[in-house]
Amino acid sequence: MAEAPAPAEPGAARRLLGRVRGPVRRLLRRTGPATVRGRATAGAVVVVAAALALASFALLGLLKANLLRNAERDAERQAVTIARLAASGGLDRMRAPLPGADFVQVVNARGRVLRATPNLAGAPALGPGGPSGPGTAFHTWRVRPLGGEHRLRVVQVTTDTPQGLVTVYVGTSLRDVDAADDTTTAALAVGGPLLLATVALVTWRVTGRALRPVEAIRAEVAEITDRDLHRRVPVPPTRDEVARLAETMNATLDRLEASGHRQRRFIADASHELRSPLTVLRTQLEVALAVRDPELWPELIGGALEDTERLQHLASDLLLLARIDAAQPVVAARLDLGDVVRSAVEARLGDRVPVHTELEAGVEVEGSELWLTRVVTNLLDNAQRFADRRIEVVLRTGTTGGARTAVLEVLDDGPGIPAADRERVFERFTRLDDARSRDHGGAGLGLAIARDLTAHHGGTLTAEPTSRGARLRAVLPAAAGS
Known part of the structure; x- marks a missing residue:
């Protein structure tokens, strides 16, 4: 007789899965399918297989533990009952094993069998030696005296009697436990692959249906060239x-x-x-x-x-x-925008119309001095071209969306910009009608360049409504901490 190994525990299964998870992932990365559909299917199968294996180990462990506990409870109840009879000297009243027990054997301290069920008649004592003291012990043995190869769960109860220590052995068959374990294992062995095949099939079909619009988009984009940019990809009605x-x-x-x-x-x-x-x-x-x-x-x-x-x-x-269209980065430096505007105005000697400035002190921005000077110069060129007698340049701080900004306005008293043309004047090579004439030249690029440079600094340039003349407003983000 020998003690059998303990049933597998869910913790061991988790440790086993943890050891094999890494190699499986590396294997899938090296040899896995190249398509999204294939990878999704393989990933779903691997995840379900791991979950199924973990659940199977847990189910088998719980099933074994529950059945074994029921067998032990019935055997222990009978062993305790017989031990009480022995302690009171009433072994003669011991009856045949009740349902749930296969045999009973009572052994004294010298190893002599005092009582035994008929199926153990003439059999030696089951224990390896005499009892050492009162108590209860559980053993799982594979015994042959009963003529079978199935395992038995033996409950050993030792008690004091008038004749000394007596040990009661009550054995219950684990045939039902083993049969249930075998049946469950066979069901999992058959049902597991079927479940994995179903998961693979469903995932393959679902991902194929989900990716079909993506393939249609890819095919349409592949056919679009620089000569048919008017074509558009199909938009599925799924809203996903x-x-x-x-x-x-x-x-x-x-x-x-x-x-x-x-x-x-x-x-x-x-x-x-x-x-x-x-x-x-x-x-x-x-x-x-x-x-x-x-x-x-x-x-x-x-x-x-x-x-x-x-x-x-x-x-x-x-x-x-x-250069602007190529999105070349701005070589940014912290600048006093008032100094930039003042330098640009003072550099314009001999202008037709005098320029009046109203510059707030301490208005600082982050940007390129060369490009910001070009913005001011282009705005002044535009004002000089159309002003009558006066040009004003106003610099102040403002707030946009809770953020501090620098606001630069250039105003002239010329014919002004019609409301319908306040956006068109910033288009490249755009000139308006005779109200803003071409007498003083210009290719229609000044305001377009000024707007693009302002946008390159994270700001905006707009034509604002005014009672007379034109008002061009540039709004730039103020430097942090200014």
């Missing part, structure tokens, strides 16, 4: 993440299409603006070559120089716009 992805993709295509239109229009406008001074310059040079009178040459050469300077300014503006 895939639908939001399609809406975001269409919004991106809207921006790409608008950017393409803007780029093509910019190229066309730039070509037109470059063609006009080039044509005039060529005409002037041809006339200079044809005219033999040296007295006319200074005038012709002066006109050619003016057109050359205009071309130079236009090329510089186009280069700056290209």
